[in-house]
Amino acid sequence: MADKVLLRHLDIPNFHQLDVYVANGGYDAARKALTTMKPEEVTDQVKASNLRGRGGAGFGTGMKWGFLPKDSSKPVYLCCNADESEPGTFKDRAIIEWNTHILLEGLLISSYAIKSYTCYIYIRGEFVFGTKRLEEEIAAAYAKGYLGKNIFGTGFDLDMYVHRGAGAYICGEETGLIESLEGKRAYPRIKPPFPATYGLFGCPTIVNNVETLACVPSIIQNGPAWFKAIGPESGPGPKIYCVSGHVEKPGLYELPMGVTLRALLYDHAGGIRGGKKLKAVMPGGSSFPILTVDEIDVAMDFDSMRKINAFLGSAGIIVMDEDTCMVKALEIIDRFYHHESCGQCSPCREGTGWLHKLLVRLEEGNGRSEDIELMNWISTNMMGNTVCVLADAAAMPTQSFLEKFKDEFIEHVTLGRCPFQKEGAPTHRHTAHAA
């Protein structure tokens, strides 16, 4: 992409520093919003831009803001979801650490739009450097009057707090995040009511992803038409794609929404490393179906992905080459969900553990032929029956792997060991391919 927006720090050194940011047009959008626009106008522009959430769900941001009650006597809260924990996803981290102020400016404009005077950034505890960065740059923003009382002399006050998590994926679930912010165990809440009606401390609350918020300043600065023209209209804008796994050049790629997966892998990420052949790709993080070699011509935007029963999700693209054992890969993925399940509701708590244990047995060569159907049954009965979608996030990839790589699972059973392991070699935990 010619002019980077979200990863603009790649073009401008020290872009995370306030003076550098301002010198390059930073906070112009915020000034425009606060001094020349009404809050409702800001929301309208975000709605018109078709900005969709980049945390994983792809829900219309303007629509979400529109769910807030028009006349509530309670304070409105804006929560920034910086709990980035989806496997394969590392874009929010880059924004937080190196393009810090685009996030703060996005939070400022969004808070103004939804009439929130208190903003919480919930950042995963492991992002120690990111936390430091945020605290430093928030302090700098306060000092220069971009945060705090009477911003730009408009009478709009905004306080911003950074709250660290303590190592739980489920704190990225918006109501789990809210519960954690309130000092409780991060058990997601039963919905409805949704956070817009009853959120943080029982008040109307909006939870938005870091990258989503980082899009807001450019929407206000350049207008919704500009944003809508980048990629497909139904889900446009600049997008950071996270590519990891068996490629030559893993990393972050900011591109207009809608690049094909093939182009992303081969034109941008340098193709499969070591000259190997591609076997499979998880395009949207680990919580969604996997794609085979035949499915990579899809455009990486929200709606195109849905057409092939896949999801853009968090755009965490995990690439697997021909030497990858799919059973091992699924074992690692289900191990993650087993570890991260909050444990509140029965199907997920027990189901994730069951799936994981079955896969461990399968990979170690002790699987039974009925295990495949059993894993399907477990997945089907987890989905839709739980308080939050972590169960679905575990079930979807599981069923997709079982469907698209069934033969490999069967081979583990009939062979009595992993076919990718050298015969006689001990099963070791962390490698996903033959040495």
Add this chain to the structure above:
Amino acid sequence: MPTIEIDGKKVTVPDGFNVIQAAEQLGIEVPHYCYHPGLSISGNCRMCLVEIEKMPKLQIACNTKVTEGMVVKTASPKAKVAQSAVLEFILINHPIDCPICDQAGECKLQDYYMDYGKYQSRFPIEAKVEKRKVVDIGPHVVLDQERCILCARCTRFTDEVTKTGELGLFARSDHTYVDLFPGKKLDNPYSANVVDVCPVGALTLKDFRFKARVWYLEKAESVCTKCSNGCNIDIYHRRGQMFRFRPRSNVDVNQYWMCDEGRLWYKELQKESRIMRPLVRGEEAFTPVSWEQAIGTVVEKLNHVKAQHGAGAIAGIVGAKATNEEAYLFARLLKEQIGADKVAGLSWSPADAFHDDFLIKADKNPNTRGLQALGLLNGGASVADILAAAEQGTVKALLVFGADLVSACGQEKLDKALGEVSVIAFDTDYSGITEYADVILPVGTAPETDGTFTNHAGRVQRVRQVFPPPAEAKTGWEALSSLHGKLGGTELMSITEVFSELAGKVPAFAGLTYGKIGSQGAMLA
């Protein structure tokens, strides 16, 4: 009052009812674990998933408020598949403790397994998650973390009902466990209620552990008599022996709870110190006699005193531990048959008795309001008056029914007052007052009699005889009625007759019948 359809049947229920409550009205049980009417909605067990028309996903019945025209299917194929699946999920890590678990026979896992499951386990037993078993968490409760299905009823109870917050959930995923917060013990006065709310055998009562298999026990409705709250209870018993009390729900009296002391009160009611047969004081010791002889001796003594000193020399004191029927018959016997003019009620409690603003009352008598309504506590002679008269020598015979005069007045005072008085004591146990008695007539405890008690709020509540008094003891009302008959009056032959007469004669009880009282009680006028 929305009208909805559940499994093809229509029902109209109050606003705010959830689908579980509405189904209950139709006699349909929606399976559930974490839902409890006395606690907040948790929605974590997912067992109550039901199909609701126009909603694409199954919904949890506990958190779904009924709306007009809602159509619910609790046992459709989709719902049944989900319920069966949730049950299987809960069972995979559940230890197979049934043979040694107290909950067997009243366990919702067992019950629903028979209804929905009956499957072979598909989970390897060696891979079950292991947690701590037999964790002593307080004076009354033992915790087994492995059996726990993490419904969070116990943590919600300590948070919301007792507001003491001793229990919490720790760790994550299938390693989550219930435990005490550091430094805490589960020792609030209502701690044992967590044993009731626990749907499985994760929380068990120390007092009941391994004592009996519940399918050998019978259950009877009754009322606790440890204080004036009158918590509704179920008595679990077998062959005349009580094994435990459990609270019975009554929205107006005790909701779903009872205090720990009340729960263990059954022990007090079947102590070794029970009087088994009528006794007459002889030269050196009490001689056991038959009822005929005992009643005969009483009649003789009373007639003698009446002849010598007049009816005014006979007095009676009835304790607030007596039932309404017993107190009524006692007063009737003395006033109408004997012609005595001094009949007083005794409602005594220790001055420093523990009480709170929840269920535990300072008044440790079950029937103070009853005695009040019968006119025995204010107006007319008082206990002090009677003892003063006895000391002066104007009272020569004293009938005492279930009154702990020693605790109330002190041994010294009684020694002075009762030295020359013939005391006839109706009581359950050898206690202070029986030491002063010339004749002891053994009567039954609350579980051994029919009758009613009136709680602190004026609610008249029924107790039914669960088993007869031991050995040759009689129920209080039968003993009094028999004496009344022997003194020349009408012996009432059934408890219903007694209450009928009582309700007819005492204004506060006007209009009350056993039918009206039912199992939830009825208020005094």
